Amino acid sequence: MRLLTHNMLSSNIKGVTSGFPLRIEVEKMVEKEVELNADFLRNMFAKVEWKALVEASKTLGYTELPDNVEPSMLDSDEFLNRFHHALLELHLEEGALVCPETGRKFPVNKGIPNMLLHEDEV
């Protein structure tokens, strides 16, 4: 699971108000190199919750993202490289996503997060 996906997931339990961002517990992470696409990154920049991405990257051991950003930074190749790496090349392979409000753990196995709820959570 890429951090882009982590950035798009929130806790779906009944009664939870925001449920975002899910805290990451890492058992195993992997890095997979993919080609950088600047247009895609520029497009995604507006959709990504930056603070959540910075925190998630740190949890996976990548600390090169700036804490504060503005759209003009998208003109910098160095920034794009870092954004690309954090968003698309870091994968949570085994671990869990934890609801920030209830502490409920959503397991991640073989890179697939399990967001299915129990009957009493729907």
Place this chain on the structure above:
Amino acid sequence: MRSNIAKIKLVSSHPEVYDPCDDSFALVDALLADRANLIDHRPSICMEIGCGSGYVITSLALLLEKECPGSYYVATDVNPHATTVTRETLEAHGCSAEVVHTDIASGLEKRLARNVDVMLVNPPYVPTPDAEVGCRGIASSWAGGEDGRRVIDRILPVADGLLSDKGWLYMVTLTANNPVELCVQMRKRGYASRIVLQRSTEEESLHIIKFWRDVDALLEANECSEIEKTENGLPHFSPFSFWNYGNRTAN
């Protein structure tokens, strides 16, 4: 030149996962026929709900990989075996899509709201007793309840919430699901629609419907809801007007 789609021999399988069949092939054929439009569409985020073997999402990723590199693909399934098989199918083709084990799009609905540019749905459309709906094994790939509509009717409002302003939805239906009524229902949500492929097999008559947000449909939908509010009677709405709009703004 023949376009690249998923290869059957590379599609992974499992006894509890629905193998690619006529309905999957019809959906991919509809995408192939619409390939030039999809490339012009330049989707950033593509999503499949109910990915099963992964044949369809892998085919979409392969269809667009040259012209639209770097699009983000996410696929969901309620069946845990299907999510594993989809991941294997994607890997066998060298594709990268994200797979989430969930019910329809639960957990993704908030953050992906109004962000999905292309959505694919091959729902459980087979009419069955309602009691068979909601299983998590292979039955979840076909059991559709009364008229095969139980799950379809849950998916459409979710799709409406997820589709971007330019979003397109391709969905497999059967004659028994009443595709014309589905188009009318979606028109009330502001969508134009077109049946882009029809195919009769020995067992079923398949329709692939494409839906997209349409300004005229949206205005009409708003007018209708106003009329419903003020007159509390039948809306002044022709159930077949979408055919004309569908042709005029054909994507």
